[in-house]
Amino acid sequence: DDPHVTQPKSTAGLLPDAQTVTAVRHWTDGLFSFRVTRPASLRFRSGEFVMIGLLGDNGKPILRAYSIASPNWDEELEFYSIKVPDGPLTSRLQHIKPGDQIILRPKPVGTLVLDALLPGKRLWFLATGTGIAPFASLMRDPETFERYEQVIMMHTCRTRAELDYGRELVENLRHDPLLSEIHGDDFTDRLIYYPTTTREESPFMGRITDNLASGKVFADLGLPAMNPAEDRAMVCGSLAFNVDVKAVLESFGLHEGANSEPREFVVEKAFVGEGV
Ligand code: FAD
Structure with missing residues (x-):
């Protein structure tokens, strides 16, 4: 890697936890589901949650807890989300499209196992x-x-x-x-x-x-x-x-x-x- 080349500001903070959106489906004005690529190293127990998010305007990640809605054998990850009109994360997350990137911290936890x-x-x-x-x-x-x-x-x-x-x-x-x-x-x-x-x-x-x-x-x-x-x-x-x-x-x-x-x-x- 050339140390003189800096990442563009928009994606710099996302890496290495960036995952790519593969599908989005809107169910109602207030609910949508989406799928993202799964980090090769991510193991989880069905029912656990992870932190996901987007980069805010100030370049800092806005992260929220999300239950993984897909089973642990699935090669992608699925999430099911609310759209809070003025919610810091979901006011933006609801606009994601296939090909976009989200942040996913690969540390699953939870009691529903x-x-x-x-x-x-x-x-x-x-x-x-x-x-x-x-x-x-x-x-x-x-x-x-x-x-x-x-x-x-x-x-x-x-x-x-x-x-x-x-x-x-x-x-x-x-x-x-x-x-x-x-x-x-x-x-x-x-x-x-x-x-x-x-x-x-x-x-x-x-x-x-x-x-x-x-x-x-x-x-x-x-x-x-x-x-x-x-x-x-x-x-x-x-x-x-x-x-x-x-x-x-x-x-x-x-x-x-x-x-x-x-x-x-x-x-x-x-x-x-x-x-x-
Ligand atoms: P926030 O500032 O986080 O929330 C604004 C307000 O909206 C909250 O005060 C609350 O009153 C309300 N609210 C937030 N989330 C919900 C919701 N899901 N249903 C009804 N009202 C809500 N959210 C999901 O959509 N899907 C999930 O799978 C999911 N899993 C979670 C697991 C855990 C363990 C926890 C603690 C939270 C989970 N959440 C989930 C909520 C999620 O973390 C965020 O709160 C949500 O994405 C809204 O983010 P925001 O920044 O837009 O608004």
């Missing part, structure tokens, strides 16, 4: 909004279905359109011939999808906490009430959501675990703040 839970029969994924991202990873990881007989994805958003990313993902998985081959013809029954809206009218409505506490979801799905012998759960939403769900899970006799001490459920914030 299979190793933080005890073995069980059913695994419940409980998410609001972009909190579905870590479960988009875990649902696509065959190990999830090796460890649990049934996986129930409960996702709640205000409107039906906000559910589309998760809905399409689940539909594609349930009709994936390879997964049926690996997991048997009954794979459709092993991945259960329970989407609800809180504002717009839809077939199923209501908050996840209410549908759990009232027993409605168990009745709708023909499952026994949650119990510590059979059920495990992972929770990802706003702080208020996480606090409320935790109380409901504890009322069923489940205990919070961690990487260092696996138990019946684990919790992670989908973002810091009150939500938009």
Whole structure:
């Protein structure tokens, strides 16, 4: 390298953590997903998050935590993002196009990993909004279905359109011939999808906490009430959501675990703040 040649200011700070955007899809005015190249050295456990971002006008990186939405076997990385109108990162990130570069710090961490839970029969994924991202990873990881007989994805958003990313993902998985081959013809029954809206009218409505506490979801799905012998759960939403769900899970006799001490459920914030 010629030490006299300086990098142009716009990309100098990005390297060596730059990754290239390969695809972008906008789901609503407030939600989009995108895929980027994966650093060859990046290993992660499905469900973990990394710091990603862009260079700010002052040349300093604007970095935020993002759950990796793709499974650990995928050769690219996928993310599912909110668009906060005046958000320092997402007001700009929402305009990325294939070929653009983003910053990705390759140090994955997080509590929503299979190793933080005890073995069980059913695994419940409980998410609001972009909190579905870590479960988009875990649902696509065959190990999830090796460890649990049934996986129930409960996702709640205000409107039906906000559910589309998760809905399409689940539909594609349930009709994936390879997964049926690996997991048997009954794979459709092993991945259960329970989407609800809180504002717009839809077939199923209501908050996840209410549908759990009232027993409605168990009745709708023909499952026994949650119990510590059979059920495990992972929770990802706003702080208020996480606090409320935790109380409901504890009322069923489940205990919070961690990487260092696996138990019946684990919790992670989908973002810091009150939500938009
Ligand atoms: P910020 O200044 O970061 O946020 C502005 C305000 O917008 C916040 O105070 C909050 O009230 C609200 N907000 C931020 N993010 C969200 C959100 N996702 N849903 C609803 N309201 C929000 N965001 C994602 O979009 N996808 C992810 O996969 C994701 N994973 C995360 C994992 C962890 C562990 C944490 C802590 C956060 C995660 N976030 C995720 C939030 C993310 O880090 C940023 O907050 C978000 O990208 C907005 O950045 P910003 O700079 O535009 O606005």
